[in-house]
Amino acid sequence: xxxxxxxxxxxxxxANMRTAPGKRLKVGFVPTxxxxxxxxQSLLSKAKAECDIVVxxxxxxxxxxxxxxxxxxxxxxxxxDLRLAEQSGCDVVFMPSVQExxxxxxxxxxxxxxxxERLCGASRPGxxxxxAAVVLKLFHIVQPDKAYFGLKDAQQVAVISQMVSDLNVPxxxxxxxxxxxxxGLAMSSRNVYLSAEERREALVLSKALGMAERLAQExxxxxxxxxxxxxxxxxxTPLADIDYIEVLSYPELEPVDPxxxxxxxxxxxxxxxxxxxxxxxxxxxxxxxxx
Ligand SMILES: Nc1ncnc2c1ncn2[C@@H]1O[C@H](COP(=O)(O)OP(=O)(O)OP(=O)(O)O)[C@@H](O)[C@H]1O
Ligand SMILES: CC(C)(CO)[C@@H](O)C(=O)[O-]
Ligand code: BAL
Numbered sequence: 069x070x071x072x073x074x075x076x077x078x079x080x081x082x083a084n085m086r087t088a089p090g091k092r093l094k095v096g097f098v099p100t101x102x103x104x105x106x107x108x109q110s111l112l113s114k115a116k117a118e119c120d121i122v123v124x125x126x127x128x129x130x131x132x133x134x135x136x137x138x139x140x141x142x143x144x145x146x147x148x149d150l151r152l153a154e155q156s157g158c159d160v161v162f163m164p165s166v167q168e169x170x171x172x173x174x175x176x177x178x179x180x181x182x183x184x185e186r187l188c189g190a191s192r193p194g195x196x197x198x199x200a201a202v203v204l205k206l207f208h209i210v211q212p213d214k215a216y217f218g219l220k221d222a223q224q225v226a227v228i229s230q231m232v233s234d235l236n237v238p239x240x241x242x243x244x245x246x247x248x249x250x251x252g253l254a255m256s257s258r259n260v261y262l263s264a265e266e267r268r269e270a271l272v273l274s275k276a277l278g279m280a281e282r283l284a285q286e287x288x289x290x291x292x293x294x295x296x297x298x299x300x301x302x303x304x305t306p307l308a309d310i311d312y313i314e315v316l317s318y319p320e321l322e323p324v325d326p327x328x329x330x331x332x333x334x335x336x337x338x339x340x341x342x343x344x345x346x347x348x349x350x351x352x353x354x355x356x357x358x359x
Contacts (some may be wrong), residue, residue: 069150069153069154069158069159069160069161070159070160070161070164071150071160071161071165072160072162072163073163073165073262074164074168075160075164075168075169075209075306078123078160078162078209078210079209080092081160082121082210082211082264083208085121085159085160086121086221088120088193089358092121093212094118094120094121094213094214095119095120095121095122095123095211095212095214096116096118096119096121096122096123096181096207096212096213096214096215096216097116097122097123097124097125097207097214097215097216097239098111098112098113098115098122098123098124098125098158098215098217099125099202099206099217100124100125100126100127100218101126101127101128101129101142102127102128102129102143102144102145102146102149102155102257102352103142103143103145103149103257103260104133104148104149104152104257104336105142105222105247105255105256105257106247106255107154107218107247107255107256108124108151108218109150109155109156109256110218110244110245110247110348111125111159111216111217111218112153112156112157112158112216113156113215114242114244115214115242116157116158116215118155118242119213119214120127121156121159121160121306122159122160122265122299123156123158123160123161123208123210124153124160124161124162125159125161125162125164125210126146126149126162126163127156127162127163127164127169127196127202127206127314128142128144128339129199130166130170131170131171131174131194131197131198131202132194132196132197132198132199132202132304133195133198133229133275134192134193134194134195137143137192138261138347139256141353142257143257143258143260143261145338146163146216149161149321152179155252159246160252162206162209162210169205169278171201172195174201174349176201176340177197177201178197178198178200178201178204178231179196179197179200180227180230180231180234182194182230182264182324183223183225183226183228183321184206185229185321185322186312186314186316186323186352187223187225187314187316187321187340188224188342189223189227190312191312191342196224197221197223197237198229199224199228200228200231203228204229204231204235204237206239207232209252210223211299212239213239213240214231214239214240214241215240215241215242216220216237216241216242216244217241217242217243217244217248218243218244218245218247219243219245219246219349219353219355220246220254220255220351220352220353220357222318222319222340222353223240223321223336223340225243225254225319226320227278228241229241229319237279243358244355245327246273246352251271251274252271252274252278253267253271253273253274254273254351255268255272255353256272256350256353258304258348258349258350259348260344260346261317261348262345263346264350265307266307266345266346266348269305269306269307269308269345269351270343270345270350271300272302272305272308273302273341273343273350273352274294274305274352275301276298276301276302276341277298277339277352277353277354278354279297279301279339280294280297280298280339280354280356281356283331284332284337284356285332286331286332287330287332288330288332289331289353290330290332290334291315291324291330291331292332294331294339295313295314295315295339298313298339298341302341307345307346308343308345309343309344309345310342310343310344311341311342311343311344311349312340312341312342312343313339313340313341313343314336314338314339314340314341316336316337316340316341317333317335317336317337317338318336318355318356319336319338320336321338324337331356334359336355336356336358336359337355337356338354338356339353339354339356340352340353341353
C-alpha cells in the first residue's frame, strides 16, 4: 500500500498505476476524515470488489467545521488508520496536510442549493459548502471512476450527487448502507467522545429509528404523528439534547406534500435526526421505502 502526502505525488502515483497495457484500470475512491472504523472499511471493501485500484483519502477538512465545532479535537490516529486501510485491501492512501490542500486561503465556494436547506445544512451553516469544495478538489486530484459515501451522512450523499450532476463531474457516486455496532448504534468516529453513560443513552437513536420503520407499516399514520412518536421516545432519555428530527422526502430532502398525509401512501421518505449527548453531536437516519 502506498502512502502519499502531496497532490503532485498522488497524481504521479495514480498515473503510473493506471497504465496497464490495453486496459483502462478503474479507480475507486473513499474520502474520509480518518479514525477509521468498520463503516469506513465497508466502503473500502465495496470499492475493492468493484474497482482495480482503491484510493482512500484521510483529511480533516477545516473548511467544513464551524468556529465552535470540534476541528481541533477531532480524533486522529494515522498509524492505526494505515493498518486498517491495508487490512481492507486499500492500494493508495492520500494523507495531505492542511497546508498542502489549502496553500492559500480558498477564494472559490461550491454551494449546492436546495438539498442543503434543511437538516445539517440548517444546523451547521456553511458545512456543506466546505464539504462540496473539498470533495470537488479531491475528485480533481484523484480523478476516480467511482466514489463511495456512507448513507449515515445521507444529506452529504444528496449534496455530492447534486454537485456531480450539475457540474458534469465524471464520477459515479455509490451510496453505501449504514454500519452499526451490535447494539444498534451507528458507527461514527465521534462515538469515542461518548462517556459510558452517554454511549448507553445514545442507543435511543437507533431504537427510535427502528420504531419509525415499524410504525411506517401502519395504515393511516400521519407524518406529524410519526415525528411526534420519535421525538417522545428520544425525549424520554434524560441526556438527549435534540438538534433536529425531520421526516422528509428521499432523496430530494423536501418537506412532505401535505396532500399525501399518511406515511403508508407516499414515496420513499427519510427520518433523519441529530442529537447531542453531552458535547457529542450524533446523526443517524432511516430510509422508509415505499411499500
Ligand atoms: N456507520 C457507517 N456506515 C457506513 N458508512 C459510514 C459510517 N460512518 C461513516 N461512514 C462514511 O464514511 C465516510 C467518511 O466519514 P467520516 O470520516 O466523517 O466518518 P464518521 O464516522 O462519519 O465520522 P463523524 O460522523 O464522527 O464525522 C462518509 O462517506 C461517511 O458517510
Ligand atoms: C466527505 C468528507 C471526507 C469530506 O471532508 C467528510 O465530510 C466525511 O468524512 O464524510
Ligand atoms: N461525516 C461528516 C463530517 C463532519 O461531521 O464534518
